[in-house]
Amino acid sequence: MRKPLRKAIFPVGGLGTRFLPATKAMPKEMLPVVDKPLIQYAVEEARAAGIEELIFVTGRGKGAIEDHFDYSYELQETLKERNKDTELALIDNLIPNPGEVAYIRQQEARGLGHAVWCARNLVGNEPFAVLLADDLVQSDIPCLKQMVEIYNEVGGNVVAVMDVPREHTDRYGVLKTGKQSGRLIEALGLVEKPKPVDAPSTLSIIGRYILQPDVFGHLDAQEPGAGGEIQLTDAMARMCGRGRFHGYRFEGTRFDCGDKAGFIQANIAFALRHPSIGAKVRETVLAFAEDLKKK
Ligand code: G1P
Numbered sequence: 001m002r003k004p005l006r007k008a009i010f011p012v013g014g015l016g017t018r019f020l021p022a023t024k025a026m027p028k029e030m031l032p033v034v035d036k037p038l039i040q041y042a043v044e045e046a047r048a049a050g051i052e053e054l055i056f057v058t059g060r061g062k063g064a065i066e067d068h069f070d071y072s073y074e075l076q077e078t079l080k081e082r083n084k085d086t087e088l089a090l091i092d093n094l095i096p097n098p099g100e101v102a103y104i105r106q107q108e109a110r111g112l113g114h115a116v117w118c119a120r121n122l123v124g125n126e127p128f129a130v131l132l133a134d135d136l137v138q139s140d141i142p143c144l145k146q147m148v149e150i151y152n153e154v155g156g157n158v159v160a161v162m163d164v165p166r167e168h169t170d171r172y173g174v175l176k177t178g179k180q181s182g183r184l185i186e187a188l189g190l191v192e193k194p195k196p197v198d199a200p201s202t203l204s205i206i207g208r209y210i211l212q213p214d215v216f217g218h219l220d221a222q223e224p225g226a227g228g229e230i231q232l233t234d235a236m237a238r239m240c241g242r243g244r245f246h247g248y249r250f251e252g253t254r255f256d257c258g259d260k261a262g263f264i265q266a267n268i269a270f271a272l273r274h275p276s277i278g279a280k281v282r283e284t285v286l287a288f289a290e291d292l293k294k295k
Helices: 038-048 063-068 073-081 085-092 112-118 143-154 166-171 214-219 232-239 260-272 278-294
Strands: 007-011 053-058 101-105 128-131 135-138 157-163 173-181 184-192 203-211 245-249 253-256
Touching: 007 038, 007 112, 038 063, 038 128, 038 135, 038 143, 053 063, 053 112, 073 085, 112 214, 112 232, 128 143, 135 203, 135 260, 143 157, 143 203, 143 245, 157 232, 166 203, 173 232, 184 232, 203 232, 203 245, 214 232, 253 260, 260 278
Parallel strands: 007 053, 007 128, 053 101, 157 245
Antiparallel strands: 128 203, 135 253, 157 203, 173 184, 173 203, 184 245
């Protein structure tokens, strides 16, 4: 019997240097796209995929994330007194059930692989998901839910992938591709941030993973890889060929919200679909476009 996917790791210890000065005193995961912080999108996506236990791998200066998913008595009392029921519900819905959320500190930022490894004792011997809040996916069916549906059919390890321009392969984990069937691609190997000339393909990992716990054994070695960091991709590469490992070409649009331009694009895309401000934003974007045409 395949063990069900119940747990998700959210690595949120990163420094957010690409977004300074905004992220000097605020975690990058708290940057809002329209009206929700990035980390909330990731948590909602995990819940929509049936995840029951949330494990945040945090670092110094990330307290705002813990506060975001906790009660805020003063604010809640005030909203109650003012009969602001809608706002109150928005906040109530954020709070995980007791015991369904855990925070663990990554004392040093030593890479994504190290962050995931820090959660090994909380995950134990069962499959788990990893969601990187920087990667925001706009889709009809949430990205991780799509992956869970495929995972329930094929098992093993499944990572979300998309094609990137060849000149960008050095930003991603890249697949050495095997057999393809529809949206599913066998991963024969994986390379972290290869130079465009060395990249085995242009099919690249975006921040959604479903992994088997064996990956922790491969991370135990703590070997630094690309950029001197302990890379999740290197540990996953060691699993290719030993068990099932697939890339899944998800349906939807991915925004790199760790990048300023990607973050702005995400804000526009999500604002356009937002029930209360969508129409207004559309008007503005169209007016900007008209203006730009004239220049
Ligand atoms: C990380 C991973 C990389 C993956 C990327 C997706 O890189 O190491 O394999 O393709 O996320 O966003 P980072 O963006 O943290 O450098």
